[in-house]
Amino acid sequence: MQGIFRGRGVKTPWHLRVLYLSTFLLRTAFGALLLLISAYFTDTPNGLLNVAIIAVPYPLAEMATANYFGILSDRMGRKPIIVAGTTLAAVIVAFYALSDNVWYLTTLHGIHGIGAAATVAPAIAMIADHAKSCDRGRQMGWFDYSTFLGYIVGAVVGGFMIELIPVPVGFLIMSGVLAISAIMLYTMVKKEAPAGQCERRSGFAELRNVFRVREVRLIFPIWLIIATLLGLALTYLPIILLSQDVGGVWIGIMFGLAGVALGLLQPFWGKVSDIVGRIPVMAYGVFSIAGIVVMLLFFPNSAIEMVNDEITFKIGLIPLAIMGLGAGAFVPSALAMMADSSESKSYGATMGLYSFALGFGAFIAEALGLIIIKLTGENNAPGWILYFAAALVGLAVVMMVLFFFVSFVKSRFKERRAGSE
Secondary structure, three states, X not given: OHHHHHOOOOOOOHHHHHHXXXXXXXXXHHHHHHHHHHHHOOOOOOHHHHHHHHHOHHHHHXXXXXXXXXXXXXXHOHXXXXXXXXXXXXXXXXXXXHOOOHHHHHHHHHHHHHHHHHHHHHHHHHHHHHOOOOOHHHHHHHHHHHHHHHHHHHHHHHHHHHHHOOHHHHHHHHHHHHHHHHHHHHHHOOOOOOOOOOOOOOHHHHHHHHHOOHHHHHHHHHHHHHHHHHHHHHHHHHHHHHHOOOOHHHHHHHHHHHHHHHHOOHHHHHHHHHHHOHHHHHHHHHHHHHHHHHHHHHOOOOOEEEEOOEEEEOOOHHHHHHHHHHHOOHHHHHHHHHHHHOOHHHHHHXXXXXXXXXXXXXXXXXXXXXHHHHHHOOOOHHHHHHHHHHHHHHHHXXXXXXXXXXXXXXXXXXXXXXHHO
């Protein structure tokens, strides 16, 4: 296993290590931000509804601008776009501290989404530029690990912040973290030439060109579902737990435990996909996520139960942890497959689809979550949101089986055709 993590002698370029660390800081700030916003409305009427309203513009803005920034990074280089997006995020997060007005925060959150869109696609494209094909899955795993670990650490930090310091101070601290991330990128990553002499297509023309790749067409809907599930968890879980009198410290600890289970092995799964192929590892990740949702839906108290502010761990925690370890398998292997299937001069446009999927999936999660809350009421909404998640993950399993079947049939057809020749 140690050899797999190290890539069997393949070294990670220095500037990619800086990129991973910067990504970790960026996502740490974002993970804390979700809890800090929720804390603004814990003791107010319609708190869950207010958080949903604030959350929606962020993924909508990211969805609308992600592909543009990916294409722009193909033409201008990756570094300037990533630095600009991180700097914008740092400025916006500082302004969160000025008011708890719902519409003010909603506007800022939308602008914040533009900054996020400018960082994701160019960063993944930079990895695709410099990672060798035999090590691409592992490098995508490190990126995904730095992203996911940042979310989890941010939730832990945010949980302690809302217990120990005023919420506006927490926003200022997170703004400082983002500023450090931008400075690291600016000073420690070289400015690169554009990835290639790409044609000057419009955004829609570039999207059509990317979707001509069969693997991209098949992966994209699954991306949307995974992003939607992530959006449901990150947006609504903190405020639901807070409304049930779960303390911020306990929420931070719970997110931390989940992070260890879900995020620890992304580089491992990425390297496994380098060795055994992308599709089997992707399928294992989707099935693991499905297992987690099924356990939460049908066996909600089989793993962890809280009674009188005391947490009891049960036997169901073992299968939940095993499936949690596998849930990190999809993203690095899928990212590597997208890079494998694309032209190097179009990496930014292709990876813009990943950021688009994150934004679109989160937008669907938050918009439909808002509708569910309005239709069922705040008390019944958590259960219905979980049913919605179960339906989505069932659809993802069907799509993954279809992907596996189509790829298998195509490979057998190629073998027979080669044999007949």
